[in-house]
Amino acid sequence: MKIVVLVKQVPDTWGDRTLTSSGVLDRQASESVIDEINERALEVALSYQDSNDAEIVALTMGPASATDVLRKCLAMGADSAVHVVDDALAGSDLGWTSAAIAAAISKAGYDLVIAGNESTDGRGGVIPAMVAEHLGVPHLTFLTSVEISPERISGERDTENGTVSVHAALPAVISVTERSAEPRFPSFKGIMRAKKKPLDVLTIADLDPDILSGMGRSVVLTATQRPARSAGTKVVDEGNAGNQLAEFLAAEHLI
Amino acid sequence: MSNVLVLAEVSNTGQIRNSAGMLLAAASSLGTPVAVVAAAPGAGAALVEPLGALGAQLVYVAETDQVDVLLSSPQVEALVAAAHALTASTILLANSADGRDVAARLAVRLTAGLAIDAIGVREENGRIVATHSVFGGSYTVESAFDGEVAIVTVRQGAIEGKADAAIPTVTTESISVDAASSGVIDAVHEAVTATDRPELRAATTVVSGGRGLGSAEKFVLVEHLADALGAAVGASRAAVDAGYVDHALQVGQTGVTVAPQLYIALGISGAIQHRAGMQTAKTIVAINKDADAPIFDIADFGIVGDVFTVVPQLIEAIGKRTS
């Protein structure tokens, strides 16, 4: 079984995240890390590999700096990595991103693609199903639990209205939520081994140069920062704070 | 006026999901609102009147007997068929799990531009412009589209107002769906909404509890305050991880984003990832034992105190005022 895990480098949610006025992420302004959700996606693949025969490829599209997230995946246990990097892809919208990723997956070969349900920066949650459509295979997204077998994938899908038990024949694309798995830490041995594992760097020319043509695009017009909130009244409870709060809420016409 | 398609999500028991009203309201500001439904043969007729009441001027019923079996593909085929038949260039869906999957596959199929999680949509100089709130409300971003078709998913609860009720015309077509490229639905476990509390995403008041509540049993304090205020209940990820409440109630970076009139945080430290889901609330109230908790940095009214003494007093005071 060949499993491709999609990973993304994102600005650390623990820090300030900044956009330029044209809506592009200001990568200088914040620390970049592997998205937490991708570590969980990789864990789903690794825990299958722990007791089954599987080859795991970590795949990202992103600027040169995104090599770091692939190295982390290799250290956690992925067997190889693919990095799609091309200046023409800078500032890609969802359509371009999904097309480039799908082309790279096809080139790598796969039985199963595992992604996070949504990134912490874009929060789109659409790339997995878009990739599945490009590849012409089923998608099962927002899975809180996953069962992998050589021909079939199944799991529980989390929606706003409850849960849904789903399955699909392989090959397929799935996405997992933060309830799916607790990622392991890379071991020292893993980090040392990662340095020797293969990491392929691909440009659009290495994929299909036509993948981006003819597609509609979503384009950012403006990005405006909201003024930061400031602290208001703060009281220390001396036995009467509940009543004070009720007064505040009444004065604000909130009760 | 041009046709604007709305995917009306329907439960497997035939209930139209709440998002349809908001989407039809948005569609009516852009053109002629058309509700598109995928339905089992014969099941569409019952949806026409309620969709008209929500503002649909036309209901496009795409019939397939696979609607309860295949994941997303019946809805994708329904919208593809409707977009061709009605030459629609704008398609609106809910930013729900189901809506996003359908939007995703549809965008690739129609080589359309896709914008997600809009909090507003408008037309400007013949162009569709979507507004988004990103990085937990730190930025407002406007986006437009190059290309012929624009697909927008709209954040649930983000658009207020309602389209005028209509008596819709109905078009019924049968569609074929490719099972080979589709996931299969084995069973649906609809969440039991036993409470009459408002829906978290659309509530005007939200009371959330964190790890500070200490246990699932003691979390009922949050529910009592919520009920005294007619509010929805939310939670931090730590409270969800500790099993106090269901994950569906998680507010924050990887949970629900809310923007109510009033947000009350009980025993929540105010980590940046929690704030990402609530910091655009109009008024924020926080009660926390720790005077240095970061939640106080964004609270309009903060109380340094124990939730188990402050909240019962507050509930009593509210009771006195409202009785």
Ligand SMILES: Cc1cc2nc3c(=O)[nH]c(=O)nc-3n(C[C@H](O)[C@H](O)[C@H](O)COP(=O)(O)OP(=O)(O)OC[C@H]3O[C@@H](n4cnc5c(N)ncnc54)[C@H](O)[C@@H]3O)c2cc1C
């Ligand atoms: C990628 C990522 C995504 C995340 N997504 C989310 C998300 O969506 N939502 C989210 O909430 N978090 C999220 N987190 C987690 C976040 O970082 C915090 O860990 C979490 O919000 C903490 O929850 P808490 O405030 O309930 O717990 P704590 O930080 O443990 O705070 C508990 C608070 O309760 C107070 N307290 C204790 N007892 C009492 C009492 N009796 N009376 C009053 N106060 C009391 C304490 O002083 C403390 O401030 C995410 C983290 C990461 C890395």
